[in-house]
Amino acid sequence: MTKCAFLGLGVMGGPMAGWLATKGHSVTVWNRSITKADAWALKYKGLACATPLDAIQDAEFVMMCLGDDPDVDAVFEQIETGIKPGMIVIDHTTTSADLAKRISDKCSAKGAHFIDGPVSGGEAGAVNGKLTVMAGADQAVFEKVVPVMQAYAATITRIGEVGTGQLAKSVNQICIAGVLQGLAEGLHFAMKHDLDTDQVLKAVSGGSAQSWQMENRGKTMVAGEYEFGFAVDWLRKDLRIALDAARKSGASLPVTAVIDQFYSDVQKKGGGRWDSSSLLTRLNTDSDIIKDK
Amino acid sequence: MTKCAFLGLGVMGGPMAGWLATKGHSVTVWNRSITKADAWALKYKGLACATPLDAIQDAEFVMMCLGDDPDVDAVFEQIETGIKPGMIVIDHTTTSADLAKRISDKCSAKGAHFIDGPVSGGEAGAVNGKLTVMAGADQAVFEKVVPVMQAYAATITRIGEVGTGQLAKSVNQICIAGVLQGLAEGLHFAMKHDLDTDQVLKAVSGGSAQSWQMENRGKTMVAGEYEFGFAVDWLRKDLRIALDAARKSGASLPVTAVIDQFYSDVQKKGGGRWDSSSLLTRLNTDSDIIKDK
Amino acid sequence: MTKCAFLGLGVMGGPMAGWLATKGHSVTVWNRSITKADAWALKYKGLACATPLDAIQDAEFVMMCLGDDPDVDAVFEQIETGIKPGMIVIDHTTTSADLAKRISDKCSAKGAHFIDGPVSGGEAGAVNGKLTVMAGADQAVFEKVVPVMQAYAATITRIGEVGTGQLAKSVNQICIAGVLQGLAEGLHFAMKHDLDTDQVLKAVSGGSAQSWQMENRGKTMVAGEYEFGFAVDWLRKDLRIALDAARKSGASLPVTAVIDQFYSDVQKKGGGRWDSSSLLTRLNTDSDIIKDK
Amino acid sequence: MTKCAFLGLGVMGGPMAGWLATKGHSVTVWNRSITKADAWALKYKGLACATPLDAIQDAEFVMMCLGDDPDVDAVFEQIETGIKPGMIVIDHTTTSADLAKRISDKCSAKGAHFIDGPVSGGEAGAVNGKLTVMAGADQAVFEKVVPVMQAYAATITRIGEVGTGQLAKSVNQICIAGVLQGLAEGLHFAMKHDLDTDQVLKAVSGGSAQSWQMENRGKTMVAGEYEFGFAVDWLRKDLRIALDAARKSGASLPVTAVIDQFYSDVQKKGGGRWDSSSLLTRLNTDSDIIKDK
Numbered sequence A, B, C, D: 001m002t003k004c005a006f007l008g009l010g011v012m013g014g015p016m017a018g019w020l021a022t023k024g025h026s027v028t029v030w031n032r033s034i035t036k037a038d039a040w041a042l043k044y045k046g047l048a049c050a051t052p053l054d055a056i057q058d059a060e061f062v063m064m065c066l067g068d069d070p071d072v073d074a075v076f077e078q079i080e081t082g083i084k085p086g087m088i089v090i091d092h093t094t095t096s097a098d099l100a101k102r103i104s105d106k107c108s109a110k111g112a113h114f115i116d117g118p119v120s121g122g123e124a125g126a127v128n129g130k131l132t133v134m135a136g137a138d139q140a141v142f143e144k145v146v147p148v149m150q151a152y153a154a155t156i157t158r159i160g161e162v163g164t165g166q167l168a169k170s171v172n173q174i175c176i177a178g179v180l181q182g183l184a185e186g187l188h189f190a191m192k193h194d195l196d197t198d199q200v201l202k203a204v205s206g207g208s209a210q211s212w213q214m215e216n217r218g219k220t221m222v223a224g225e226y227e228f229g230f231a232v233d234w235l236r237k238d239l240r241i242a243l244d245a246a247r248k249s250g251a252s253l254p255v256t257a258v259i260d261q262f263y264s265d266v267q268k269k270g271g272g273r274w275d276s277s278s279l280l281t282r283l284n285t286d287s288d289i290i291k292d293k
């Protein structure tokens, strides 16, 4: 078993760190809002530290799961002096590939290693320890980390060198955006034509229109249930990251760009925290929704 | 076992009629290009007729699987005088719901019944007898037809009254358009960033970005293989039907509409017969493709 | 001076026929709803007929200004027997080029001539006799008609053979759609940032962002005034015609297609009769509008 | 007459500084690439300095016309120690409003003043001294600056406080994007239907589809001439600024976002330096272009 430090005990980080402890690793944690760290320590009988620098003191592995690029920059700045040769820093935050490379360089300068390992699978995946990790790392470093990450991840794929984990996560989010808008338009069409959406979903989900979102979100979309899942604000952050990367590489993402804008309509409705399947709400007017309930 | 007439022995109709014969139904067939009908008769030991009117002479069930609205109108005109009370006419063509209602009314006027039953599952589904049927019909009529359609269909769902089968098929195609464009943009992004697309597909297809298209078309898209599957020209026909219906019902399909236009770029490249996953070709320039091979 | 028959005395046709009479032509008119024809006859001291066939009896020129393709087909059917050799039929309705060619062929069969001459300039242009006509016709026929159309048109351009007038009108509407959506997004952005829109419009309308719509609709859009001008329902009809033609010719109109869908959101708000600049209303939420008033 | 320093003698800055000298102001200049500064000094008999700090030594007014946000940050850093109370710094670069506010705060800290004054009118406007300036500044500061800017600007509009000049410029670029895509689709449609584009442009530019771009770029677009004007790379920079601002303010810019992506297709064709009207090139395939020449 290993010594791990986990920084950032939010919706995702909390259960992930929990699995590490549960599987027998020695875990020290830190969270900006101290109450979350204390609650975690109580629940998992681990050690909550007052600063991130304290937390990483003796760690072989340092995991982070924060918000956005500036958050990782800010927390890394606080631990930089504590980074020691041989340490492996794993960032599970969804960030830009540029951030990953920048932090990786700083780790290298200290003789340490870096892996960008953004995850998918949502809160449920974290709670059940069944996340998917897309990793960017040297092969040798990756191999050392896999057994540790297996505490909370079911699928761990190395895409390539540092930064490629984040780029793969962008691919994931780009695909999701298309799937969700297509599904939203399909269901909107069905509702406008007064179709029995249960029957429609049953009929179409067996074939080439099938998607995870259709199977897992189709019915909740029709029911107007969005108070769960992966938040619009998070997806817009991720799409911003993808669109910024595309701007630099010259990739064209026309529909991703337009869906990103559509999400601003959802945000205007107060839906920043709704599940990203809430794209349907901007197509269905109130009368459409009422009609279908 | 029943007496069936099958009109239209194309890529889909041929194997469907074949399954009817194989399962023991007595099948008479007709096809505009006579050679297909003769070949079919030879293969399945059925009866090829010279006119559609001859073909439906003694039929209890009349199946059609033709091209577009005008094709169904044209063939139905030739059989109208032969429609008898109690006959059940099943149209497996993907058409507008308006066409379905119009033909249904004409059947009713003769004391016969009509079902719109567009299918999904592609050529493979037809050949394997595992199609999905989305049916619009009276419940009683539907029940009579299910045992017959089971000869070639694995999933048969009644959506509602006549026309709703076609509307459900539109939902199917709308969802596919979004899925495919999202997937195309995701893969284009991956290729522009020189990611190992096999690894990316492996990583993302386990989670919430998963789709049938990702699993079944992701690798062929990267390889630039499109000489199979569901043709761009057919999908554009279906999207035209969906967009026309939306115009009447007031449904908004912004991304479906834009993807429909993107397909015209594929058609300009000579890709009308390529699989609909060929959306990727309009994002990847020649240099992108070469770089990745 | 000539003998003219004018069929269709709506918002556009009424004043156009009025100018013909005012300029000294002998005008007989017909309108489906008889009250409009009577009111017109009273105002312009012309002759209102009970049927379109009566109206064209002695006419050298037959003008139509109706709604959509089926309307022109319907009215033409009523006058077909009265079409005489040498007559010139001018259709000012915005229709498809296919309709124009079909009606032209029927005229030719009678030894008569046809011109498609859709107009732009709106109600104001009709009232002031300053319309723009885009004509599709043989050169010789065109030349005969110009002096007559000058009664109500300031600019008369022959694009090419029959049908090209309608295609040019499609170009006009495609350009307008892009201009209006750009303007709507620009003003929405300005309002979201609490800019003084009067100053912004003053600043930007002097340069390369300038457009007729910006100069003539910018302020009314900000004020939320849409009860005038060219109706959303009409523009959607015209965009449908353009998109149908593009589908056949293989032209790609991605942004036109998406704006057409956006208009369905305006229609859902009850804005079918609002000016087409009302695209802004679907971007501005109620709170945005209130904030800016 | 006043003492001015001008930093950045590119396509725009060079002639602007030239007009200041021509109108009798005492002008010291600086340019990163020294040859441009020397050529300018020779042509206008002004003084070229080795550093920007030298150039602003005795200046009452400091003008900048650089590239993007980081460029202004970089140059300002070099002059910051030389900023004196009462100095007025005018930034003619198109930047974000955030940059404007940041630099303004730094000027205020020194008792100096800042104006963001992005321009429109292109190279021709600069060469002819007829630019449009959209200014963000305190009213009192604005009034002091107008007489000086009149050396090179024909229209100078104060939008509001610091930053609003840049936001108005975003409005300008958003409007242009819509206009250009509409025009490109209109001309593409015309060319696909073999219309005489000269006649079409003549017919449509008199009415409600009219725009500056139609009048000034319509014919060159048809001719495939793009080696002049406002470059795609610049417009993408400006759209990025607009889209970033929209993301923060919550404005929805769906069509702007999609057009921004379309420009990446133009860049892939090697068109980064082409005029922004080159959007047409991604719609017209080679065969379309050849057909029309």
Ligand SMILES: NC(=O)C1=CN([C@@H]2O[C@H](COP(=O)(O)OP(=O)(O)OC[C@H]3O[C@@H](n4cnc5c(N)ncnc54)[C@H](OP(=O)(O)O)[C@@H]3O)[C@@H](O)[C@H]2O)C=CC1
Pocket (backbone or CB within 6 Å): A007, A008, A009, A010, A011, A012, A013, A031, A032, A033, A036, A065, A066, A067, A068, A070, A071, A072, A074, A075, A092, A093, A094, A095, A119, A120, A121, A122, A123, A229, A230, A231, A234
């Ligand atoms: N939620 C989901 O379903 C998924 C999320 N993700 C990604 O995982 C990451 C975490 O998401 P999630 O756990 O849901 O987010 P939460 O908001 O629940 O947690 C964010 C965590 O980061 C900490 N944090 C944020 N900014 C800072 C900062 N500047 N300094 C110190 N600590 C900071 C927060 O601390 P504090 O408690 O003090 O606020 C909190 O512990 C994100 O990048 C997200 O995109 C990926 C897949 C799924």
Ligand SMILES: NC(=O)C1=CN([C@@H]2O[C@H](COP(=O)(O)OP(=O)(O)OC[C@H]3O[C@@H](n4cnc5c(N)ncnc54)[C@H](OP(=O)(O)O)[C@@H]3O)[C@@H](O)[C@H]2O)C=CC1
Pocket (backbone or CB within 6 Å): C008, C009, C010, C011, C012, C013, C031, C032, C033, C034, C036, C065, C066, C067, C068, C070, C071, C072, C074, C075, C092, C093, C094, C095, C119, C120, C121, C122, C123, C229, C230, C231, C234
């Ligand atoms: N309004 C505008 O700003 C502009 C309109 N146009 C185009 O001009 C045309 C006319 O527009 P507008 O005058 O505004 O429309 P209106 O609705 O005001 O008038 C339409 C006219 O057509 C008649 N009509 C419609 N359908 C039929 C039918 N089936 N049989 C007999 N008569 C029929 C109507 O008769 P009744 O009175 O009985 O309803 C009425 O006289 C349209 O194609 C429109 O797109 C072009 C440019 C600008």
Ligand SMILES: NC(=O)C1=CN([C@@H]2O[C@H](COP(=O)(O)OP(=O)(O)OC[C@H]3O[C@@H](n4cnc5c(N)ncnc54)[C@H](OP(=O)(O)O)[C@@H]3O)[C@@H](O)[C@H]2O)C=CC1
Pocket (backbone or CB within 6 Å): D007, D008, D009, D010, D011, D012, D013, D031, D032, D033, D036, D065, D066, D067, D068, D070, D071, D072, D074, D075, D092, D093, D094, D095, D119, D120, D121, D122, D123, D229, D230, D231, D234
């Ligand atoms: N061109 C046009 O039609 C229009 C341009 N604009 C805007 O005006 C601005 C200038 O455009 P334009 O003159 O065409 O651009 P140019 O590329 O011709 O000139 C840019 C100028 O900025 C200088 N510069 C750029 N980065 C730096 C840096 N980091 N440090 C020092 N100097 C720097 C360049 O110096 P060097 O010579 O050493 O490269 C050059 O003098 C841009 O913001 C553009 O968006 C606005 C309206 C129209």
